[in-house]
Amino acid sequence: MFYHTMSTDKGDVEMLAGVHIEGTKLHLSDVAVYGTGDMGRGALDSSAVLRELRQTIAPAAAQQGFTELRITAVRLSGNVGHQVDMTLNLARYSK
Numbered sequence: 001m002f003y004h005t006m007s008t009d010k011g012d013v014e015m016l017a018g019v020h021i022e023g024t025k026l027h028l029s030d031v032a033v034y035g036t037g038d039m040g041r042g043a044l045d046s047s048a049v050l051r052e053l054r055q056t057i058a059p060a061a062a063q064q065g066f067t068e069l070r071i072t073a074v075r076l077s078g079n080v081g082h083q084v085d086m087t088l089n090l091a092r093y094s095k
Contacts, residue, residue: 001016001017001018001019002015002016002017002018002019002028003015003016004052004056004057006048006052006056008044008048010035010044011035011036011037011038012035012036012037013033013034013035013036013044013048013049014033014034014035014036015031015032015033015049015052016031016032017029017030017031017032017071017073018030024065024066024067024068025066025067025068025069025070026061026066026068026069026070027069027070027071027072028069028070028071028072029072029073030072030073030074031071031072031073031084032073033049033073046078053069053071053088054088057069058088058090058093059093061090061093062090062091062093062094063093066090067089067090067091067094068087068088068089068090069087069088069090070085070086070087070088071084071085071086071087071088072084072085
């Protein structure tokens, strides 16, 4: 399991996902994103989650030797039912 907490101006947001590794490809599946405390469902803009993926999680995965990060989930707020399936090439994060 993957677990990550990010701080926002609205409070802490937690992420939980299944982890699948195939060679240098990391897949975080069934991603769940939820606020803590009084933050209700849908209170967080999805761009904040994407920013955290690109600025924190992707670089950390690249540092661990992964070359690709795939994120899959189903939205439960906003565009409910939307299938999220995105892949990030981690070459740009490698140093």
